[in-house]
Amino acid sequence: MAHEPVVPGDTIGILGSGQLGRMLAMAAARLGIKTHIYCPESGPAFDVAARHTMAAYDDDAALAAFAASVKVVTYEFENVPAHTAEFLAQRVPVHPNPRALATTQDRLVEKRFLNDLGIPTAPFMDVTDTGALAHAVANLGRPSILKTRRFGYDGKGQVMIREGSDLTATFRSLGSAPCILEGLVRFSREVSVVAARSADGGFAAFALSENQHEHHILSVTRAPAPALELTAAEAMSMTGRIAEALDYVGVLAVEMFLVDDVGPDGVLRETLVVNEIAPRVHNSGHWTLDGAVTSQFEQHIRAICGFPLGSTRMHGAVEMHNLIGPDVLAWRDLMAQPGACVHLYGKHEARPGRKMGHVTRVLLP
Amino acid sequence: MAHEPVVPGDTIGILGSGQLGRMLAMAAARLGIKTHIYCPESGPAFDVAARHTMAAYDDDAALAAFAASVKVVTYEFENVPAHTAEFLAQRVPVHPNPRALATTQDRLVEKRFLNDLGIPTAPFMDVTDTGALAHAVANLGRPSILKTRRFGYDGKGQVMIREGSDLTATFRSLGSAPCILEGLVRFSREVSVVAARSADGGFAAFALSENQHEHHILSVTRAPAPALELTAAEAMSMTGRIAEALDYVGVLAVEMFLVDDVGPDGVLRETLVVNEIAPRVHNSGHWTLDGAVTSQFEQHIRAICGFPLGSTRMHGAVEMHNLIGPDVLAWRDLMAQPGACVHLYGKHEARPGRKMGHVTRVLLP
Numbered sequence: 001m002a003h004e005p006v007v008p009g010d011t012i013g014i015l016g017s018g019q020l021g022r023m024l025a026m027a028a029a030r031l032g033i034k035t036h037i038y039c040p041e042s043g044p045a046f047d048v049a050a051r052h053t054m055a056a057y058d059d060d061a062a063l064a065a066f067a068a069s070v071k072v073v074t075y076e077f078e079n080v081p082a083h084t085a086e087f088l089a090q091r092v093p094v095h096p097n098p099r100a101l102a103t104t105q106d107r108l109v110e111k112r113f114l115n116d117l118g119i120p121t122a123p124f125m126d127v128t129d130t131g132a133l134a135h136a137v138a139n140l141g142r143p144s145i146l147k148t149r150r151f152g153y154d155g156k157g158q159v160m161i162r163e164g165s166d167l168t169a170t171f172r173s174l175g176s177a178p179c180i181l182e183g184l185v186r187f188s189r190e191v192s193v194v195a196a197r198s199a200d201g202g203f204a205a206f207a208l209s210e211n212q213h214e215h216h217i218l219s220v221t222r223a224p225a226p227a228l229e230l231t232a233a234e235a236m237s238m239t240g241r242i243a244e245a246l247d248y249v250g251v252l253a254v255e256m257f258l259v260d261d262v263g264p265d266g267v268l269r270e271t272l273v274v275n276e277i278a279p280r281v282h283n284s285g286h287w288t289l290d291g292a293v294t295s296q297f298e299q300h301i302r303a304i305c306g307f308p309l310g311s312t313r314m315h316g317a318v319e320m321h322n323l324i325g326p327d328v329l330a331w332r333d334l335m336a337q338p339g340a341c342v343h344l345y346g347k348h349e350a351r352p353g354r355k356m357g358h359v360t361r362v363l364l365p
Numbered sequence: 366m367a368h369e370p371v372v373p374g375d376t377i378g379i380l381g382s383g384q385l386g387r388m389l390a391m392a393a394a395r396l397g398i399k400t401h402i403y404c405p406e407s408g409p410a411f412d413v414a415a416r417h418t419m420a421a422y423d424d425d426a427a428l429a430a431f432a433a434s435v436k437v438v439t440y441e442f443e444n445v446p447a448h449t450a451e452f453l454a455q456r457v458p459v460h461p462n463p464r465a466l467a468t469t470q471d472r473l474v475e476k477r478f479l480n481d482l483g484i485p486t487a488p489f490m491d492v493t494d495t496g497a498l499a500h501a502v503a504n505l506g507r508p509s510i511l512k513t514r515r516f517g518y519d520g521k522g523q524v525m526i527r528e529g530s531d532l533t534a535t536f537r538s539l540g541s542a543p544c545i546l547e548g549l550v551r552f553s554r555e556v557s558v559v560a561a562r563s564a565d566g567g568f569a570a571f572a573l574s575e576n577q578h579e580h581h582i583l584s585v586t587r588a589p590a591p592a593l594e595l596t597a598a599e600a601m602s603m604t605g606r607i608a609e610a611l612d613y614v615g616v617l618a619v620e621m622f623l624v625d626d627v628g629p630d631g632v633l634r635e636t637l638v639v640n641e642i643a644p645r646v647h648n649s650g651h652w653t654l655d656g657a658v659t660s661q662f663e664q665h666i667r668a669i670c671g672f673p674l675g676s677t678r679m680h681g682a683v684e685m686h687n688l689i690g691p692d693v694l695a696w697r698d699l700m701a702q703p704g705a706c707v708h709l710y711g712k713h714e715a716r717p718g719r720k721m722g723h724v725t726r727v728l729l730p
Contacts, residue, residue, distance in 0.1 A: 008696060008709045026391050029413045032696075032709025032722065048394045050412040290658070293704055293727065308701035315680040315727070331373055331397075336673035339658055344373045344397025357397065362658065362680070 008032030013070035017043025019345035020076035027297035044346035067091035123183035136181035155216020187257035194285035197243040251300035253282030291318035328356035371670040373397030378435035382408025384710035385441035392662035409711035432456035488548035501546035520581020552622035559650035616665035618647030656683035693721035
């Protein structure tokens, strides 16, 4: 199927109406591209898009009309149903491609994919029932982490197995869904690479970011991450290999653990272990809106539209704080802080654990 | 009339659907503010706004419904009809206020206002008919510039009077509208200050910008402008006095001529002469989108919503080039230039003289 190239003035489609879809739509508008948001629920992306469709992800008539109205489709979240992605991909280019989506939607498939590329992950075993869980725990030890293969995010769909944990009850607490057991990685820092790959194989990564989580939700990102130069280069290289192997087009984020190891020679070595791949723009790249020449959102739009990738140069060291739930109530004080770039997502209710906005500070170089 | 303060989640109204309205709407969205655009014609701002009304500026029913739907009204252009501004101001706060609008809509009123503040302008005389024009030319000499008092922009509504110009024909060529004659200022550079004033009297200016025009349309802006430190401070001070005297709330731009004068003592002196005041965000401030912590658009939204003003700190020296008419056809090459931040306004037709986008480059500090 040959498709016309995207040019300014065209409309692109985005699945999902959350804050990522919203920031993608605004980045598209900077480049003269209109957006059509598709989502079963109303959300903050509707407010900044030229058009929106509120329909279910299995509504083929609505999907067909959506596909006919746009030049390319992308998405803001990795749990796009396989049927939706494939149905659309038969009609219009979908970036990142459905295979990238399928690979990253399933923790077991994702980890096998990474290991096949020679990229280290936490040790893991497939868990289909309580018997398999007992076998895996015997192999990987305690503590270890049981995770559902699908639909996990922000700590949901995972539980720690400790000394004395009841395996049957633990497996049931995750709905007896297909799982993996992961051995614990004793890391010193969590880092991530946000990068883009273009259809012609071009690759551009933003600076390595260090991430701090609270209650399994990203709290603070600092970039560049304190890490050896060689470690940062290795993180970029891994991300490039992942993108290449997935024939990826768009922005992806790779979350990694950084393990410090001082050898018998007294030399510090840093080892990277990939935790997971997000086939989309990522919270740990939000600092690029204020701290880099091109934002991750614009970079994604450039990549999926076939435009040249933009510069990832930073304006200085940055610090990004998420505004989770009631944090957002301090918006006026935050706006009064010199140098604070405040972003609010236009969500109605500041429920606990909900990402309501973020604040970036660019530190003087 | 007491009004509730604006908070994130509220909707604000913008008169005008051009690129300035579009960039204002996007800046509002960053802060969690929804926008309702009001304009007689469809335009690029409609694509990024939660809501729009297409109706005439004298449609009182549509204006009343618009006013009822928003917490505050602003505008992207200075030629808002007085009736429209006053009708809305009776129902909802209008920023900048209708008096600022009235003062800056009329070149004669504007120049008298400036001179009353002790701020230098080009010498000028009121021209109501051909007789008055002859009298003015006798006083101010040739060359001098005849300008309509109202509705001039980008060189429209003005004509140079040279040796041999026929005064009657010249006056008629401007429709025999009320005019002023301006004496020619022999300036070395054109500069502008883009600044914001908040309702509580706070004031924040971006760096002095140097502007180059081609065919009377802004072509290039460079900031900070090459000027003596004292000259830049004087430009800020003048802008602050203008904003204060107008009880201004929002972003304004003051265009000035910089006149070099080397005195008999051999010392360079720079004198500033104000050319005009734009009661709105301004093309010479577009570089702030990529080159400053807060953009002029966000600063305007902060000011009119009663939020704290943001930091005007620059990321480095900047250069902004307008994409006029067919310039925009080079968009793909421009996107490929390292460090070029490309903005396209989503306009359909690249007509000659039409502002289609701009490109900003942040130079390394």
